[in-house]
Ligand SMILES: Nc1ncnc2c1ncn2[C@@H]1O[C@H](COP(=O)(O)OP(=O)(O)OP(=O)(O)O)[C@@H](O)[C@H]1O
């Protein structure tokens with residue numbers, strides 16, 4: 372294997388191991404650093420798939436679109452749909468002669484800028500940039516995403532493109548978003564890729580980009596955030612920017628430290644695009660196997676009920692994450708995120724079904740099904756949880772009016788809510 376096809380994996384300033392990649396076979400190699408193993412610290416950072424052994428491990432089962440051949444926990448560091456569009460635009464603007472890169476090469480751009488705490492070396496040097504302005508960034512992003520024009524025709528200066536790259540390529544998910552950090556005292560806003568100190572607030576901002584839409588999806592996500600909090604779901608504090616964009620504090624940047632976080636898909640290798648392993652039962656089993664604090668099981672149940680009642684069918688395995696405690700070497704459920712009404716009201720969506728099944732069902736899930744699940748995982752007082760969540764349905768209309776959603780949209784979304792009987 373050529374030397375430049377090997378990169379180092381770093382976590383909490385420790386050289387954890389090295390990763391190799393064979394692009395022809397989409398096959399990956401991982402070897403722990405013996406010095407790291409000998410220290411006997413952070414034993415549970417990869418609870419599954421990557422074994423804690425000295426010899427080289429070969430991964431051949433993850434060659435599809437989701438993991439790109441990498442061990443799933445490492446693949447979690449790569450961007451998804453939106454980040455990849457930005458990455459490709461930026462890469463193509465700089466390297467006109469080639470448009471292909473391996474996932475390992477992409478990790479050298481992720482470097483120390485990724486979500487969570489995993490870092491990769493060698494790092495491609497990305498210059499530091501100064502303060503930014505969100506509405507300018509959104510305009511720039513519109514230009515970058517303009518499908519009709521080639522990047523060379525878009526008249527973007529290098530600094531702007533660099534900023535978009537720094538803010539737009541790390542986070543996962545399909546919708547447009549930027550990572551920004553805001554200085555706690557002087558309010559200066561900088562790209563949120565490198566800085567993680569406690570002098571800043573660190574946000575993931577989900578952007579409203581479609582000016583012709585009949586309603587603002589980010590506003591709906593904000594109302595869902597309010598209802599979820601009132602229903603007892605733990606979420607990071609969030610707010611709207613310019614009444615358009617949804618800004619949420621990052622749980623992977625807390626107390627001036629990077630937090631090691633993995634999605635349910637990244638932890639287990641269950642492919643979030645495939646239905647086979649996409650079940651709530653699996654998610655509960657995973658939580659139990661990780662030995663999360665018991666109250667997390669009830670919390671997970673509350674989230675499941677919320678997703679059912681409020682028609683959030685986009686509850687896939689990358690929309691649930693766990694967070695690692697480096698002092699205790701243990702895992703717990705991360706705050707909830709991406710709770711929203713995910714469907715497009717303009718289209719007929721009767722054929723779209725829930726990402727995670729319950730009791731073998733993706734549709735017509737009823738009270739019996741969710742009570743059966745509660746029973747299997749010893750959830751305390753499931754009926755009380757259902758009631759508390761369902762009570763929030765009553766707050767939808769007032770909250771939506773407060774945010775000035777069109778009345779027809781308020782009614783149409785309300786019609787999709789489900790009462791569990
Ligand atoms: N508050 C947060 N702190 C840290 N990471 C977050 C936070 N919210 C979301 N993330 C991470 O960013 C990813 C993308 O966010 P989110 O799921 O909200 O975006 P999306 O584009 O709507 O996703 P989808 O493709 O599921 O519709 C998540 O999968 C999660 O890993």
Ligand SMILES: [Mg+2]
Pocket residue numbers: 544545689690709
């Ligand atoms: Mg998501």
